[in-house]
Amino acid sequence: MTNAVLEGIQHDPLAQAIAGALALANEVAAANGMNLAETRVAITEETLEGALCWQIYYAPREYINVRGGDLSVYVDRDGTSVLRVLFGQ
Numbered sequence: 001m002t003n004a005v006l007e008g009i010q011h012d013p014l015a016q017a018i019a020g021a022l023a024l025a026n027e028v029a030a031a032n033g034m035n036l037a038e039t040r041v042a043i044t045e046e047t048l049e050g051a052l053c054w055q056i057y058y059a060p061r062e063y064i065n066v067r068g069g070d071l072s073v074y075v076d077r078d079g080t081s082v083l084r085v086l087f088g089q
Helices: 003-011 013-031
Strands: 039-046 053-061 071-076 081-089
Touching: 003 013, 013 039, 013 053, 013 071, 013 081
Parallel strands: none
Antiparallel strands: 039 053, 053 071, 071 081
């Protein structure tokens, strides 16, 4: 990344919140056996118990004929705490 992009991220509260949420969710995913190099990741904004949060969803890259192996980590809007962890079937 160029310095301009990195500097822009440092001054963008939304980018910082998403980056913090992703870093926290990555720790949880790795601790639960996810190989981060071999997963698809999707980030969406969700409502959980009436509050906005980030859902970081991990799934196997090779998902054809595979059941389960996915994980959803819900992180608060500030990207500072895990609210819920859900395992796929």
